[in-house]
Amino acid sequence: MKEKIVILQNDIWKMEVDAIICHANTELEMCEAISSLLLEYGGDDIQNECNSFEQLMKGQAVLTTAGQLPAQSIIHAIVHNLGEDHNDGEEEFLMKAIREAFILIKEKKFKSIALPLIGSSSLNIPVKRAAELIMAEVKKHLDGETFVETVYFVAQSYIMYDAIDEAHRQL
Template sequence: MTIELIKGDITTIKADAIVNAANSSLLGGGGVDGAIHRKGGKAILAACVAIRNKQGQCKTGNAVITTAGNLPAKYVIHTVGPVWTGESEQNSALLADCYRNSLILAIENDVKIIAFPNISTGIYHFPKDKAADIAINTVNNFAQKERIEKVIFVCFDEENYDLYLQRLGR
């Protein structure tokens, strides 16, 4: 598995799957979630509504998969990151679950290239340095990582990009 780092807009990434930092409603919102729903079109929302009708809301740390609609990816994996409430092992474990559960869904759907945004670091206020450590460590320690060819970390802002650059030793 190779790891790539990009500063940019995840909705433009050509990958088998992109990950959406969703909210529990799965119905779109702000930040990356809103951008994915807007650019992906009605097919993503329809798929999310069907999932909600079947299982209810998506719990923090869990992930679900839908079509990518009009996006250049095949799938969108929606995962709900934790809202930062202060230093806690539970917040860190839930964020790690987001990455792990997304990777599990990727393997189950024969995804070889997956792109992640910086989950929970926007309006959920997870400290960017801690989130970068958790993301990179979880991906590197994923038990079945040989089944994924490439993980792309897509950073929307310069601060996240610089943190990932340092931690990946580039």
């Protein structure tokens, strides 16, 4: 299972994978740093498809096109309400959204996944803790029946890389 996890520093919007998991809010407005770059490079088709969803809740995950990105799809892990202050319990929504994302991954029989360290900036979860939470959910998926061959954790900084690497070593 550990060999299926690859940690790297890269531009996630350049990844040739079946799906990219990204942070999302309940309105699917792609306004966070990484999601806005996915939209910029992927084109308006992504946001147009996002606009077709209604009444989404924290902890859900939904799949859209990846537009002009080299990835096939984007899975939006909904971790907060647009404009909301972050409270206790955010870790629960992060874990639930990642779990829901991996349910979609299993349904679609995706083999390669890329994801950034969701939650560390958007939910104010400490970087190390966000890495531990997400790694635990990925491990649960990879330990079960799966088509996934590779999960790419894409770090945006050395601090994030080190936190993901430490969480990976603790598996």
